[in-house]
Amino acid sequence: MAKALIIEDNENNMELISFILEANGYETIKAENGLSGVSMALGEHPDFIILDIQLPDIDGLEVLKRIREAEEGKTVSIIAMTSYAMSGDKDRMLKAGFNGYIEKPIDPERVIQQISEILALSK
Amino acid sequence: MKNTFHPILQTAVKIVLVAVAYFLSAKVVAPLSLVESGSVFAIWPPAGVALAAFFWFGYRAWPGIFIGALALNITLTPFLPSIQIAITNTLGPLLGFWLLQRYANKNIFDSTKTMALFFLSIIAASMVTSFGGVFSLWVHALVSKTVVVMVWTGWFLGDLIGFLFVTPLLVAVRREPDFMLRLFSVEGISMLAVLAATCLTVFGPFAFFNLVDYPVVYFLLPPLIWGALRFGSTVAVFSLFIVVVASISGTITGYGPFLRDDPNQSLLLLQSLNGMFAITILVMISIFRERELAQGQLKEYKDHLEELVNSRTGDLLDANKKLQELDHLKNLFLASISHELRTPLNAIIGFSGVLKSEMAGPLNTKQKEQLDRINKAGGHLLEIVAEVLDVSQIESGNNTVFVEMFSLAELISEAVKEIEMVAASKGLSIKVEMERDVMIQSDRRRLYQCLLNYLSNAVKFTEKSGMMIVRVEESAEQIQISVIDNGIGIANEDQSKLFEPFERLESHLKVKAGGTGLGLYLTRKIIEDLLDGSVWVQSAVGEGSTFGLTIPKIITDKMKKEK
Numbered sequence: 001m002a003k004a005l006i007i008e009d010n011e012n013n014m015e016l017i018s019f020i021l022e023a024n025g026y027e028t029i030k031a032e033n034g035l036s037g038v039s040m041a042l043g044e045h046p047d048f049i050i051l052d053i054q055l056p057d058i059d060g061l062e063v064l065k066r067i068r069e070a071e072e073g074k075t076v077s078i079i080a081m082t083s084y085a086m087s088g089d090k091d092r093m094l095k096a097g098f099n100g101y102i103e104k105p106i107d108p109e110r111v112i113q114q115i116s117e118i119l120a121l122s123k
Numbered sequence: 124m125k126n127t128f129h130p131i132l133q134t135a136v137k138i139v140l141v142a143v144a145y146f147l148s149a150k151v152v153a154p155l156s157l158v159e160s161g162s163v164f165a166i167w168p169p170a171g172v173a174l175a176a177f178f179w180f181g182y183r184a185w186p187g188i189f190i191g192a193l194a195l196n197i198t199l200t201p202f203l204p205s206i207q208i209a210i211t212n213t214l215g216p217l218l219g220f221w222l223l224q225r226y227a228n229k230n231i232f233d234s235t236k237t238m239a240l241f242f243l244s245i246i247a248a249s250m251v252t253s254f255g256g257v258f259s260l261w262v263h264a265l266v267s268k269t270v271v272v273m274v275w276t277g278w279f280l281g282d283l284i285g286f287l288f289v290t291p292l293l294v295a296v297r298r299e300p301d302f303m304l305r306l307f308s309v310e311g312i313s314m315l316a317v318l319a320a321t322c323l324t325v326f327g328p329f330a331f332f333n334l335v336d337y338p339v340v341y342f343l344l345p346p347l348i349w350g351a352l353r354f355g356s357t358v359a360v361f362s363l364f365i366v367v368v369a370s371i372s373g374t375i376t377g378y379g380p381f382l383r384d385d386p387n388q389s390l391l392l393l394q395s396l397n398g399m400f401a402i403t404i405l406v407m408i409s410i411f412r413e414r415e416l417a418q419g420q421l422k423e424y425k426d427h428l429e430e431l432v433n434s435r436t437g438d439l440l441d442a443n444k445k446l447q448e449l450d451h452l453k454n455l456f457l458a459s460i461s462h463e464l465r466t467p468l469n470a471i472i473g474f475s476g477v478l479k480s481e482m483a484g485p486l487n488t489k490q491k492e493q494l495d496r497i498n499k500a501g502g503h504l505l506e507i508v509a510e511v512l513d514v515s516q517i518e519s520g521n522n523t524v525f526v527e528m529f530s531l532a533e534l535i536s537e538a539v540k541e542i543e544m545v546a547a548s549k550g551l552s553i554k555v556e557m558e559r560d561v562m563i564q565s566d567r568r569r570l571y572q573c574l575l576n577y578l579s580n581a582v583k584f585t586e587k588s589g590m591m592i593v594r595v596e597e598s599a600e601q602i603q604i605s606v607i608d609n610g611i612g613i614a615n616e617d618q619s620k621l622f623e624p625f626e627r628l629e630s631h632l633k634v635k636a637g638g639t640g641l642g643l644y645l646t647r648k649i650i651e652d653l654l655d656g657s658v659w660v661q662s663a664v665g666e667g668s669t670f671g672l673t674i675p676k677i678i679t680d681k682m683k684k685e686k
Contacts, residue, residue, distance in 0.1 A: 012466075012467070012469070012470035012473070012474075013469060016470065016474060019477060019482070019483070020477060020482065023477075023482040023483070083465050083466075083469060091527065104465075104469050105501075105505060106469075108473060108476035108479075108480050108482065109476065
């Protein structure tokens, strides 16, 4: 059973994405801010990470950077999930080192497929 | 500055001053009498002094004139006619002054109109003094019937010349007491020298030929005009005065072109020519002054205008700055509010979607249908929020364009794929007509957004079992994408409004459409403002519509910087 770390400060979004993942057979662990997200990413060895960009302490790009800097975080798949629906954002995210990008609002019926595709590509 | 004199004392001094001036000005020309009667002169300066006295001191000057005139005549005629003559000699200038005050009410030199009024006023004044004076003499049998007309003529002309030469000089000197300073220059002295030399030549004893036969007096015009042109009104009337003094002195002493056997003839000639010179120069001065004043006003107006423009420009800049600040605030507000709106909307859409998909358990048909409504309404609201944000960002001009190289065919198939499900549910088929793939350099996301907008509109407004075509045409530097449907079409008069904000067309469309009213406007703004292209529409009611967009294949960075 694949383990997903969700780093998301908004309670509703956390409940939504974790429910969908759990309903589809994933194990989830949760972090509500950037710093605890980084420590869980490095300490609990998730198979992939769903990372919000707007976070209360350090932003998603900084979280990504800190995880990638550590030896344990070099290979884990990290998917950005955000409502930053701006031109070029997707490109910017991928360039920054995310394995994939999912735009909010997520489509519950498609999100699992989107995640699987990203994970398959980053293998 | 405080005047130490008591006002009454001041007035008294002024009256005495006027009386003395009047008296002395008469005594100055006493040796110049041309007519044996002794009371008529080639020029009668007291008349000019009297009128000037009113200009200097106002109506209060009249007792001075009266006293001066009385003192003068009492030595020449018996008492009663002297009184009468003094009265009419005061009334004449008074009438002249009153006329000028009533109708001109400003400096006589300042316009041709006031100068003309000056001439009319002194004619009226001379009429009063000459008729009054001659009448008094005649009533008291001091003038014989045979010479009365000649005496009147001499009196009238003498007074008129007096007014014509003396009043302008005194009025001008009052306004510009230091006018002589103007002449302290090479040009000023040259002008005076030429004038003096001409006067001496024409009226002096140095003539080389018989001057009477030739119109040599006209030699005086050039220096007079010189003075008027270059040194202003005061110098001009001063020069005129020099000419009149020289002409009278010369004629009296037996020189100059006016010498005739009959002294009356000499007098008449002299007065005619002097009068003509005076009128010519005075009119000329008034024309110069009029022009000078107009130019001054124009310049003042121009300077003021510049000032006005500057201050208005400043106001506008301030206002503009405020507007920019407000606009910035508006955009901040819109950006933050749309973020705040989006977060709860994501939850609404997400959870209704989860429930609808029965991940959390089975639902009955009604529940499913109602959740679908919540989900769709949320989606619609999110679309509105996104479009409002987009529009506000594009309108404020702070929207960055993300230019990248991409495959147009891929972009189109992605968009078609996105809309295909909805289209299929209405029984619509979508066909792409594209000869070859084109790599273009533009903002992929923006172009996708516009294409999707056209496609979803086409789906919305096409009835069941319709047919849609996405056609791509390519030219050397541009590509044109048209989305063609065989839907309900749009009336001609409505087509121009389509791309305006919140322009929802009338009729049943409204009900069915359910868009934001911003979609096509946003598309136009994106294509025109961000992608340097253009949008267009062709449609016929009942036959369908074609929405098109034309954009350059390559947006250069340079082009974007210019925006």
